[in-house]
Amino acid sequence: MRGETAMQLIATGNKAIAEAVRQVNPEVVAAYPITPQTEIVEQIAAYVSDGTLASQYIPVESEHSAMAACIGASVTGARTFTATSSHGLLYMHEMLHWAAGARVPVVMANVNRALGPGWNVWAEHSDAFSQRDTGWLQVFVSTVQEAYDTTIMAFRIAEHEDVLLPLMVNLDGFTLSHTMQPLETVVVGDFIPPLHLPHAIDVAHPRGYGPLTGPDEFFRFRWDIERSMRDARKVILDVEADFGKRFGRQYGPIEEYRCEDADILLIAMGTFGKEAEVAVDDLRREGIKAGSLRVRWFRPFPVLDLSGRDVVVIDRGYSFGFGGVLTRSIQATTKAEPFSVIAGLGGQEVTYRDMAGFVRNRRPGEEEWFGVNTIV
């Protein structure tokens, strides 16, 4: 049976996630299709139909219901998974807060896509950014392999007793969801222990879940979410270290490329963060000491040390009337004065050559909308 030996495959980001889900074997999957996520739910439905995955698959009638069903299943102590994108993620919004407040470790893949109008199915991070404050852990991946590895780790992190929060694995629409890359699978084995949800419904010990709650208790529950978010930092490090030890691939809150001696850091998330490495190689050939810092974990947001270096941030999502979301997050948590480039909205093509240009033409403290108000 597949999953009992490690395999070398060629897969899309979507297929890699479906394969990871198959191996982790959640008890319940509830999902609703949306471009560019469809391949994930179709593949999972196919696994369930051909018996290679024994999950209960609930083909819900909406994303609000997908998340509600995952919450309902999860509170019985079942492992759950769903996947969505863009408008689907926004349609879940109410239930995303509910999942975090209910402390259910639902794992979800979100294929990052722009939001209408006009209709646009291509990559953008605004969908995930708009759910930033819901209490979900959020990670952004950049390769097919990373999508697979991170989805497996996601279950262990979310279900850890010090976390017990839902977790969103973000991957760029099309540029990663539909791109074929080599994939090496692992044998999950006891890397993912059985889920133990301490507050699972127990009919022998009846309790009320989520009733009216006064300000004092409510406030404590909210603090408890934040405390777990903070504790998640260590859990993430531990799980990633164990993954590296067992399977040989190492991940962290950020991924650094040629950063040790860099004077200038190019900071991005998702596939842009990988493309930036090529830009760095080009810049280095010109004698510009650039490095790439890819922000992998967005919630909890990593602790960055950017001191003494110029910073160029590429943002694939914007907070209107405020600024690039990643840029502003970095400004809030470091002393950096970044050159903020807004690029790639609605799937806009941005190459490593463009990125090298952002570094060469950087104007610290300023903001540029690439291709719109570019000063060349």
Add this chain to the structure above:
Amino acid sequence: MTEIPKEEYILKCTSACAGCSSTLSLRYVLKAAGPDMVLVVPACCTSVIQGTYPRTAMNIPVYNIAFAAAAACASGMSAAYRKKGVKTRVIVYAGDGGTVDIGLQALSGAFERGTDFLYICYDNEAYGNTGMQRSGSTPLGAITTTTPGGKVHPKKDIDRIIEAHNPPYIATACSAYPLDLFQKVTKALSLEGPKFIHLLAPCPPGWRFPAEKTVEVGKLAVKTGSWILWEREHGTLQVSGPSRAAMKKRVPLDEYLKMQGRFRNITEQQKQELQRNIDRALARIACEVKQPCS
């Protein structure tokens, strides 16, 4: 004789209003279901009457969920219990707003997918939790805080919408007939798949009648034919005892309307329309019972 279990799953001192018939009914629902169950409750009066954390007035697990999401949440629970091979019953107890309005999509989806659960809509014919605004289930002519002159649209026929999903079991009930309700819940829970019970639950503050009249108002709803008690098991319709009697001899509709302050603005024309709707509904039922469709 039906034996009603002595166990109480709603403890004394809920925060329901005096004369709250939906809470009285829930007591019988839980007695019929027994302790191996989870009650799923969306935002509604029932999310209030169970008490404030960390206390609970319920002696069974109650899962509170967002207003629109009860049926979907129950779908997930039901799937998880199926996967675990556990027989725990999943019962939704939702208001009319959470059923015929905001929760309709999730409800329809859960029924279409054949979810194994029981969905009970207790119908107080308005949004009670938020102070009695109109719902799709508010009857023609009734005053609510958002229909201060009386509602100009008729009540949505949720039963026919649910019937269109061909569930194994659908029934109506009324809080004034607890034994009938108890038997229907018991019957529903003996069947696999999605079951629906639509329960009329007179609401003293919302309908504007004295709390001690809550049973009388419920009985008049049935005796005037405004509310018809029936059940449909695998498609076969059966009229329940109290409504069989009402079909033979009806109390005039006015007796029901004049007990309730919410109908004080109702026009003659609206009364006639209500009466026509009653006649039509009873005729349809009588016809089907006489000549069951194959």
